[in-house]
Amino acid sequence: MRLALKVDVDTYRGTREGVPRLIRILEAQRAGATFLFSLGPDHTGWAVRRVFRRGFLGKVARTSVLEHYGLRTLLYGTLLPGPDIGARCGAELKSARAAGFETGIHCWDHVKWQDGVARAGADWTRAEMRRAFARYADVFGEPARVHGAAGWQMNAYAYAAERELGAEYASDTRGRSPFVPALEGGAPGVPQLPTTLPTLDELIGVDGATPDDAVARLLDLSREAPPQGHIYTLHAELEGGRLQPQFGRLLEGWRALGYELVSMRELLAALDPAALPRCRVLEGSVPGRSGTLALQGGAA
Helix, strand or coil: CEEEEEEEECCHHHHHHHHHHHHHHHHHHCCCCEEEEECCECCHHHHHHHHHCCCHHHHHHHHCHHHHHCHHHHHECCCECCCEHHHHCHHHHHHHHHCCCEEEEEECCHHHHHHHHHHCCHHHHHHHHHHHHHHHHHHHCCCCCEECCHHHCCCHHHHHHHHHCCCCEECCCECCCCEEEECHHHCECCCECCECCCCHHHHCCHHHCCHHHHHHHHHHHCCCCCCCCEEEEEECCCCCCCCHHHHHHHHHHHHHCCCEEECHHHHHHCCCHHHCCEEEEEEECCCCCCCCEEEEEEEC
């Protein structure tokens, strides 16, 4: 049984502090992982505009956003200028690769993408993605081969741009198993490895669940492995911050269940891309997370 770990790095603080901590934890557990980086400015403070989104205030209250992200991060883009992550954190970005982990692209500007891509046109979408792919190549000296969208937010132009920009696969969606997205006009997107398990912050606080309760729930949901494996998304700001103890227990629990903890690339290598089903991508909700996300739909 295999379980791939996908690390979303959303913020400047998560890059500077969370990434080194996670590298140490993963190395100690001999676990593989894929780090996906935000590569442009950190405008986390702009997220205050989500206050009117259904479920947003409830999630903020449940997951102690100030505690996990810190006041300074929550002011970036409003009272404080947003630091350019890729320009200022090259050493941290490259440290994940140097430690043997797969790296790829999360986005250029996390909040701008998460809040804007659903309504964006082709030019806006491609411009944001080109910035991220160009910055990745500048930092790592080679093109990115994997993309995982911020907030699981996508549009039809983004799926097409992934192939145009050289991505070999992506993890932009929530779903049940690997698939190829069916695009308008019949062209296929690059293979998708969707997140198959809930995240810790989607479970904490629900019906009074503590972080330790959330760990127990995740391990229970993991007892039956899909034939092609699970994909779990963690965040540098959470599991690389105050939830480090819970993440360590998760890794130990998955090991006890018989899982090999791998990167998404390792999971992909065990698949036959030609045999993957072609599925529609739908907009829908996920318990514990506000707004709508890109979800794996039925066969196309």
